[in-house]
Amino acid sequence: MSGQTNIPRRAVLTAMATASAALAAGAARAQTTDQARPTPGQGKVALVTGSSRGIGAATAKRLARDGYAVTVNCEKNRDLAAGVVRDIEAAGGSAVWVQADVSDPSAVLRLFEENERAFGGVDVVVSNAGIMRLAPFSNMADADFSRMVDVNQKGSFYVLREAARRVRDGGRIIALSSSITQLRSPTYGPYAATKAAQDLFANVLAKELEGRMISVNAMAPGVVNTTLFTDGKTPEQIAGFAARTPHKRIGEPSDIADVIAALCSGDGAWINGQTVFANGGIV
Numbered sequence: 353m354s355g356q357t358n359i360p361r362r363a364v365l366t367a368m369a370t371a372s373a374a375l376a377a378g379a380a381r382a383q384t385t386d387q388a389r390p391t392p393g394q395g396k397v398a399l400v401t402g403s404s405r406g407i408g409a410a411t412a413k414r415l416a417r418d419g420y421a422v423t424v425n426c427e428k429n430r431d432l433a434a435g436v437v438r439d440i441e442a443a444g445g446s447a448v449w450v451q452a453d454v455s456d457p458s459a460v461l462r463l464f465e466e467n468e469r470a471f472g473g474v475d476v477v478v479s480n481a482g483i484m485r486l487a488p489f490s491n492m493a494d495a496d497f498s499r500m501v502d503v504n505q506k507g508s509f510y511v512l513r514e515a516a517r518r519v520r521d522g523g524r525i526i527a528l529s530s531s532i533t534q535l536r537s538p539t540y541g542p543y544a545a546t547k548a549a550q551d552l553f554a555n556v557l558a559k560e561l562e563g564r565m566i567s568v569n570a571m572a573p574g575v576v577n578t579t580l581f582t583d584g585k586t587p588e589q590i591a592g593f594a595a596r597t598p599h600k601r602i603g604e605p606s607d608i609a610d611v612i613a614a615l616c617s618g619d620g621a622w623i624n625g626q627t628v629f630a631n632g633g634i635v
């Protein structure tokens with residue numbers, strides 16, 4: 353005797369019919385869900401600091417494409433910020449730009465107030481504004497160290513504090529960290545320290561916002577093709593970074609914007625209090 357059980361043929365046919373009906377219903381449901389799924393940002397508002405260029409500009413445009421009304425921010429480059437708004441509007445989105453230095457807490461307050469005046473509230477805050485000054489410890493100027501702490505660490509704190517007070521339930525808060533916290537290369541010490549602060553900010557803030565369905569994360573890019581990274585580097589040095597990356601290229605701002613958009617979508621809700629590394633595998 354084999355181990356086969358003797359199941360009546362009619363029962364097998366019924367089970368097969370039931371299974372295929374269930375599969376068809378599942379497929380139809382999935383199709384309906386995909387068709388009916390609204391764009392993630394429909395009716396929602398995003399504020400992205402430092403979005404006149406680089407990763408912030410790509411993020412502002414990507415979130416606008418996902419349906420968010422977007423507040424764009426710059427420190428100095430008003431023309432670039434206005435250009436990002438023009439691009440968003442030309443693509444059918446809504447945006448305003450606000451010049452505000454994030455290292456000034458009263459300017460950060462004004463940034464959020466102007467966002468509220470334009471769009472009535474905020475659902476997503478991306479604390480992205482940042483600067484990088486590189487030097488070995490023995491050569492780091494006081495002014496460069498102070499400005500990095502003022503913009504990257506204090507500035508992001510002021511932005512996250514306001515986000516904690518204002519982001520609506522179910523929202524997202526993202527702070528830009530960096531994979532340099534793992535690479536730890538010479539000359540990057542003070543900059544890396546200001547970025548490591550973002551990992552701690554996000555983890556603790558996620559816990560403080562318990563019960564509000566707001567997910568807070570740090571986003572840690574690797575090397576990305578923006579002036580923050582390329583300024584002061586030779587083409588050979590940049591090629592060297594590309595060679596160290598398994599995909600054999602450095603990141604583009606859109607690579608990071610895509611991951612931020614995923615974190616902001618409903619599918620990203622369960623990622624909370626984490627540092628998300630998006631670096632093409634360089635670390």
Ligand SMILES: NC(=O)c1ccc[n+]([C@@H]2O[C@H](COP(=O)([O-])OP(=O)(O)OC[C@H]3O[C@@H](n4cnc5c(N)ncnc54)[C@H](OP(=O)(O)O)[C@@H]3O)[C@@H](O)[C@H]2O)c1
Nearest residue numbers: 402404406407426427428429453454481482530576578580
């Ligand atoms: N690029 C990379 O390889 C890389 C890697 C890891 C992490 N990151 C992080 O990603 C973020 C964005 O970097 P990025 O490469 O896109 O830099 P970027 O191209 O140099 O752009 C920096 C943006 O921040 C704004 N900004 C600078 N200081 C500001 C201030 N005090 N107040 C308000 N806005 C200010 C700039 O505005 P203006 O145009 O007015 O100057 C600009 O919009 C930074 O936090 C950076 O640390 C970058």
